[in-house]
Amino acid sequence: xxxxxxxxxxxxxxxxxxxxxxxxxxxxxxxxxxxxxxxxxxxxxxxxxxxxxxxxxxxxxxxxxxxxxxxxxxxxxxxxxxxxxxxxxxxxxxxxxxxxxxxxxxxxxxxxxxxxxxxxxxxxxxxxxxxxxxxxxxxxxxxxxxxxxxxxxxxxxxxxxxxxxxxxxxxxxxxxxxxxxxxxxxxxxxxxxxxxxxxxxxxxxxxxxxxxxxxxxxxxxxxxxxxxxxxxxxxxxxxxxxxxxxxxxxxxxxxxxxxxxxxxxxxxxxxxxxxxxxxxxxxxxxxxxxxxxxxxxxxxxxxxxxxxxxxxxxxxxxxxxxxxxxxxxxxxxxxxxxxxxxxxxxxxxxxxxxxxxxxxxxxxxxxxxxxxxxxx
Numbered sequence: 001x002x003x004x005x006x007x008x009x010x011x012x013x014x015x016x017x018x019x020x021x022x023x024x025x026x027x028x029x030x031x032x033x034x035x036x037x038x039x040x041x042x043x044x045x046x047x048x049x050x051x052x053x054x055x056x057x058x059x060x061x062x063x064x065x066x067x068x069x070x071x072x073x074x075x076x077x078x079x080x081x082x083x084x085x086x087x088x089x090x091x092x093x094x095x096x097x098x099x100x101x102x103x104x105x106x107x108x109x110x111x112x113x114x115x116x117x118x119x120x121x122x123x124x125x126x127x128x129x130x131x132x133x134x135x136x137x138x139x140x141x142x143x144x145x146x147x148x149x150x151x152x153x154x155x156x157x158x159x160x161x162x163x164x165x166x167x168x169x170x171x172x173x174x175x176x177x178x179x180x181x182x183x184x185x186x187x188x189x190x191x192x193x194x195x196x197x198x199x200x201x202x203x204x205x206x207x208x209x210x211x212x213x214x215x216x217x218x219x220x221x222x223x224x225x226x227x228x229x230x231x232x233x234x235x236x237x238x239x240x241x242x243x244x245x246x247x248x249x250x251x252x253x254x255x256x257x258x259x260x261x262x263x264x265x266x267x268x269x270x271x272x273x274x275x276x277x278x279x280x281x282x283x284x285x286x287x288x289x290x291x292x293x294x295x296x297x298x299x300x301x302x303x304x305x306x307x308x309x310x311x312x313x314x315x316x317x318x319x320x321x322x323x324x325x326x327x328x329x330x331x332x333x334x335x336x337x338x339x340x341x342x343x344x345x346x347x348x349x350x351x352x353x354x355x356x357x358x359x360x361x362x363x364x365x366x367x368x369x370x371x372x373x374x375x376x
Contacts (some may be wrong), residue, residue, distance in 0.1 A: 004089055008009045008076065008102040012290075015072035016110070023064035024057075025070075031056050047084075048132075058121040062114070062282070066289045069110045073103055073293030074314055078307055081297060096298045096360040103294040110286030118279040125167040127248035145170075145194075155179075169193060173205055177231065186211040187230065195229075203230045225283035251276050274332035277342040281325070284321055288349035299363075321349045 032053045080086045086099065151159045156179035162172035175187040189208030194201060203227045212221040246254065246265045253261065254276030257269045265272065296314035297307050328344035 004094075005102040005105065008080070009106055011076045011080075012072050012103065012106040013088060013109075015075050016068055018104070019062055019068035019071040019075075020061075023068050024060055025063055027060040028053065031060060052129065052132065055125045055132070058125045061124055062117045065110060065117070066285045069107065070289035070293045070314075070318055073106070073290045074297060074311060077294050077297040078311070081307060089223075096295070096357045099298070100291060100294055100357060103290050104287070105283075107287030107290035110290060111283045114283040114286045115280075118282050123248055123250050127244065130245070130248060170280055173203075173208070175203070175205075175261075182215060183211040184215065186213075191309050194232075195329070200231055200233045203232045204228070205230065244355055245271055246275050251279050254279075264374050269338045270338075271333045273330060273336050273339050274342055277332070277339045278329055281346055284343070284346045285321075285325075285349075288321060288346055288353070289318060291353045292321070292349060294358075295353045297358065298360035299356055317352055321345050321352070324348045 025052050032049075034055070036049060055140050077086070089099065090096075145161070147161045147164045147165060149160070153159065156177065158174070158176040158178075160174040161170050164170055170192040171190070173187070173189040173192045177185040177187075187205060187208060187210050189205035191207065192203055192205040196202075205225075207226060208228065209222055209224045210228070212218075212223075214221075244264055246267050249261075249265070249272075254272045257272040262268055262272065267275075293314050296317060297310045299310060299313075322345070325345035326339045332338050332341045
């Protein structure tokens, strides 16, 4: 690799690391806030919160890396252009296509990182995260034994404990069950215990009362009791029965769907195949983003006002590429034979890049044609 290539590649990697860190932190903090509200409100420990945020990190990186590659290419190209480094190198005979070589190497490095994420880390972390979420959902004690808070473990159930003694005694219990349309049940007790019996968990309430409100005629019935057992096992929704999702599958499984896999995921073959090829397309996006940011800033000559027009144009073009991606993916999901449409964004991106570099290598081409048309 030429000395200029190594120099520019090193600049790109340094800025790529910086922008990746910033974007990942922004996405990760946003995700962590949501997880914090969900987990801490359910009585989970800080260790569970850290585990969940770590498992969500590969998905965050998948979103951040192409944007970081684009930002790094734009920033480095703008700086080298402002400091006339690119002008000096072009004076030695380097064409815009030759100048793009270190950016291409940089894009390939980003694409390899994206491939590791898309094909291995993201499916593994998503599957593990789903398993841990199911395990947490089955933990009745953790979800319900939170003192001083009104909890709603499932829709229609409200549960409250004033205090939990060191001996495991629940004091001042309130339980409201409004799942039935015909009646609403409200249980109150001075104390209670959780008793496990085989696969069920019973809430044994002592010295309490149950109020039954008939919604049809708004009549209220009250019954006091010395002890009463309430089965709370059905308060936790079982999320494990739906099988794996398509995001949990490895790429080779998506590209070769079987009827059993379609039934397990609830997705047809077209959607599974399209998702598998979309992972390859997302990896190639790292190359497209880097080259697009570079080539857009190579268009146009030096201006003391900077290259803000080219930067805006580069942002617009990356939005166009992402819009093409959405359209291609929607088309590919309609027919298994149309899987090649998922690569439409890459094809469009490379065509735009070639056109911009061609334009940059012949800056007066279009100006001359415009003058000739005006003269005629």
